[in-house]
Amino acid sequence: MSKRVDKQLEEKINQFCMVTGASQRDARKYIEKYKGTEPALNAFYNDMSTRSTAAPSSSKLGQLFDQYKDADGDEISADGTLKFCEDLAVDPEDVVLLAVAYELKSPRMGEWTRKGWVDGWKAVGADSIPTMKTALLRLRDKLGSDPGYFQKVYNYTFEFSRPPGQRSLGMDMAKPFWGLLLPHGLQGGALSHTPSTRDGDGDDRMGGVEEGWQDAYMEWWFDFLDEKKLKGVSKDVWQMFLEFVRTIDAKFEKYDAEAAWPSTIDDFVEYARNRLASGQ
Structure with missing residues (x-):
């Protein structure tokens, strides 16, 4: 295998790990089996959905909320949002965050209430950073492909x-x-x-x-x-x-x-x- 091919494989594995939170070993297994990043990601999420039967935990979401909320209040504001985006490995200006704002009923840009956070992520089906990363991929695809959902997010963005x-x-x-x-x-x-x-x-x-x-x-x-x-x-x-x-x-x-x-x-x-x- 040439150095160029090795480098391309390494980049795909790193991308897979960054998006999914999977180990290098699992990433390599999926990439090599499914011959590409996109089909490998789809297979990983399908396998993950099949294995995961437990409902999202309100307790886990509350603990996660506490990691990002303001020290002197009970809401997440700009600083906490930036840290959250960093942990998700997503740009704060990524379009998918508008879908997240809709799902979590964000009252204002870069702000999240505890109730909206817990109820929203439970509805989306995520209660940890790895499952939230997976959810972002689903939301991004739905936002881009579903006309009705796009309109809801679009209208909510104005509000x-x-x-x-x-x-x-x-x-x-x-x-x-x-x-x-x-x-x-x-x-x-x-x-x-x-x-x-x-x-x-x-x-x-x-x-x-x-x-x-x-x-x-x-x-x-x-x-x-x-x-x-x-x-x-x-x-x-x-x-x-x-x-x-x-x-x-x-x-x-x-x-x-x-x-x-x-x-x-x-x-x-x-x-x-x-x-x-x-x-x-």
């Missing part, structure tokens, strides 16, 4: 990240969340294109393959928002934008201006059509 007492979400928060969520949903299929059954004039259109939202349009949307100098996003715009991304055709020809779209989206369609016409 838990909005400043207390504010009706809108600041643009400095909205744009990064869009930048995390939408590419994940588009890549995984949760935001697969759903063609409108009517064209822009309200007439029924013929069926057929239709291209939808393009990757470049995310930057167009951000450029448009910057030009408009909007400071915040309303709940209506946030929620309707998701439906817009799912249904709009690639050339913005089928957009129904008479439908109940927010004016911000109406204006963006005009902006996008102009960019398409000018070849920008």
